[in-house]
Amino acid sequence: xxxxxxxxxxxxxxxxxxxxxxxxxxxxxxxxxxxxxxxxxxxxxxxxxxxxxxxxxxxxxxxxxxxxxxxxxxxxxxxxxxxxxxxxxxxxxxxxxxxxxxxxxxxxxxxxxxxxxxxxxxxxxxxxxxxxxxxxxxxxxxxxxxxxxxxxxxxxxxxxxxxxxxxxxxxxxxxxxxxxxxxxxxxxxxxxxxxxxxxxxxxxxxxxxxxxxxxxxxxxxxxxxxxxxxxxxxxxxxxxxxxxxxxxxxxxxxxxxxxxxxxxxxxxxxxxxxxxxxxxxxxxxxxxxxxxxxxxxxxxxxxxxxxxxxxxxxxxxxxxxxxxxxxxxx
Ligand code: G4F
Numbered sequence: 431x432x433x434x435x436x437x438x439x440x441x442x443x444x445x446x447x448x449x450x451x452x453x454x455x456x457x458x459x460x461x462x463x464x465x466x467x468x469x470x471x472x473x474x475x476x477x478x479x480x481x482x483x484x485x486x487x488x489x490x491x492x493x494x495x496x497x498x499x500x501x502x503x504x505x506x507x508x509x510x511x512x513x514x515x516x517x518x519x520x521x522x523x524x525x526x527x528x529x530x531x532x533x534x535x536x537x538x539x540x541x542x543x544x545x546x547x548x549x550x551x552x553x554x555x556x557x558x559x560x561x562x563x564x565x566x567x568x569x570x571x572x573x574x575x576x577x578x579x580x581x582x583x584x585x586x587x588x589x590x591x592x593x594x595x596x597x598x599x600x601x602x603x604x605x606x607x608x609x610x611x612x613x614x615x616x617x618x619x620x621x622x623x624x625x626x627x628x629x630x631x632x633x634x635x636x637x638x639x640x641x642x643x644x645x646x647x648x649x650x651x652x653x654x655x656x657x658x659x660x661x662x663x664x665x666x667x668x669x670x671x672x673x674x675x676x677x678x679x680x681x682x683x684x685x686x687x688x689x690x691x692x693x694x695x696x697x698x699x700x701x702x703x704x705x706x707x708x709x710x711x712x713x714x715x716x717x718x719x720x721x722x723x724x725x726x727x728x729x730x731x732x733x734x735x736x737x738x739x740x741x742x743x744x745x746x747x748x749x750x751x752x753x754x755x756x757x758x759x760x
Contacts, residue, residue: 436460439511441498441546442519446622447562449476451517451665456480456490458669463511465496465504465520476622498542505549512553515672517560518546524626525566526650526717528588539591547602547610556609558672559599563612565657565683565724567593575727578614578679585719596679603677611671613664616683616726619746620661621753628690629658629750632697637754639708640701646708650715652691657725659684660746663739670735683726684739696747701755 438455442448443464455462466472472481472493481487494511496503498520521538522528528535543561550559568576569585582593599610623630628649635647659682667682698705731737741749 435514437463437511437513438515438517439463439465439507439513440517440519441465442517442521442562443493444472444475444477445519445523446476446620446624446661447519447618447665447668448517449622450620450662451519451668452477452480452491454665454669456486460515461490461492463492463494463507463513465507466493467497468495498538498545501545501549504545505552508549508553512555513557514555515558515560516546516550517562517668518543519562523588524624525586525588526715527626528586528591529718532587535587536591536594539588540594543595544598547598547608550608550610551602551606558677559608559610560668560672561595561599561610561612562668563596563599563614563679564589564592565614565616565681565726566721567596567614568721568724570722571724574723575683575685575725576681577727578681578730585721586717589721600679609672609677611677612679613668613671614679614681614726615664615667616657616659616681616724618659618661618664618682619750621750622661623750629693629747632690632694633747633750634754635708636697636701636703636705636751637758640703640755641758643758646710647694648710648712648715649690649694650712650717651720652694652709652711653689654720655687655689655723655725657683657685657687658693658743658746659739660741660749663737667731667735667737670731670737674735680731680735681726681728682731682737683728684743685726685728686743687723687725688743692743693747696744697751700748700751
């Protein structure tokens, strides 16, 4: 395949991962097409800098209105774009919220993937398909760390929907020989993370409290542990999966866990404040169930695709808090 023929279609292009992936693909010479909902507020989106760039927007970056629930429109977009690579990242991705809006979460994270797989199956030209699976499929995991072969045991509606979609990807690969991959990604963060995820919430609060703009920070379970990596590394893993000879599933993780409390301590240390003075517990942020302990083994992607993490946990925390401070300074 020559560079000029490479055309990517991204669902969820305005999200954290979608925006970093778009930058990576543009850098690799792709034409990039994104599906956006009519309600997406592009003005504040993470790809606004690219949309304003006259050398890029309308030339190598294109946006199409569509919705994950609207198969007709998605089919039309596939026909018009004829993508060689599809990155399916869109959908409600907040685990806590999935307990409150389970049906729409399952429609978006589960059924929409099936809809896209069916469209991919019907394409006349060969394409490669990436599905954003999640560590949440392991939920009450029966082993530590988890690998591609760990049984799925989700503990949330979101995890159930992702497990359904992950298994469908495997079925479509085995049954129809499609080039479809699951990236089983553990938590990945950046200054572009949504404000209602815990890392961004903490980084933002630490910066605002240090500037006297907020007085406290309310959180749920401080003892919860996660395997937190850098989003920029994780979108590179997505791209690598689609550059291989054969499709497969890969766990993408750091192999290290830290508690929410450790993230708080590190974030407040960046602004030199005693966190205990400002952080309160609010049970409304506790979840009906938490995954037992999610930590991933990324040996397969490291050995086979040469993928690596860049930076440490403390560097990630610092990067996020400093980005918030810079934004406040502007
Ligand atoms: O930041 P979180 O909301 O991320 P969570 O639930 O682990 O899910 C994220 O990572 C998954 C794996 O990659 C993705 F599939 C998913 O789409 C999403 O990107 O919560 C992290 C932890 C949880 O244990 C939560 O209970 O932080 C705990 N927490 C404590 N206080 C809080 C809060 N989480 C949020 N969002 N807000 C709090 O105030």
